[in-house]
Amino acid sequence: MLHHISLGVSDIDRTAAFYDAALAPLGYVRVWEDLVPGADNQAVGYGVSGGGDKLALKQRSIGQRPPGPGFHLAFAAADQEAVVAFHAAALAHGGTDNGAPGLREHYGPNYFAAFVIDPDGHHIEAGDREGSAC
Template sequence: MLHHISLGVTDLARAAAFYDAALAPLGYVRVWSDIRPGEGDQAVGYGLPGGGDKLALKQVKAEVLKAGSLVPGAGYHFAFTAPSRAAVDAFHKAALSQGGGDNGAPGLRPSYGDHYYAAFVTDPDGNRLEAVITLPAREG
């Protein structure tokens, strides 16, 4: 249904370093990059290796984000499919090591499903992210 999603970020280099690290354990990579320090309209895109972008990060002015015009409201987050529980754990650890915030440690979420294993973080701009796998432990 969705082709891709774009997020506004205040520091593209910082955001790219965060997403490079956090998405790598999930199998996602930077598939294109348009970083030109000091210039406008910069962006990077993430997806599966050899494919197109599913997530684009676009440089915006900090005052735009602070005004709340680009920050999603309560209940809004992105959930990325993880290939394993270990990948969920690695996503959480990598995100925190790159300046992300802990919004829910890796673990089972039985209220979401019997095998729902997820971790929740915020990126340096406050966007809420989740990595999740819903397979039984022996399969994921």
């Protein structure tokens, strides 16, 4: 259904370093970049190696703020170990814990996920593909 989504960020270098680390355990990498130090509208894109972007980060120095309550991005993970590694990498690179890795049986009997807040306040999740989606 979705081609890609873009998020505004206040510091492209800091946020790209966060997503480089957090998305690596999930198999997603930086697939393109348009970086001009000091310029607004710099951007990077993430997806599977050799493919197009599914997530773009765009620097917005003025007026950048995360979407309101209820909005979050959920990334697919291959297994529970990838969810755990996503959470650990996110916290080690400036993320804030918003739900440790674990079963979320209220979403489905096998739904294993972890939740973090990125350095710009965006709520993100990694969920095991084998679990039921919420």
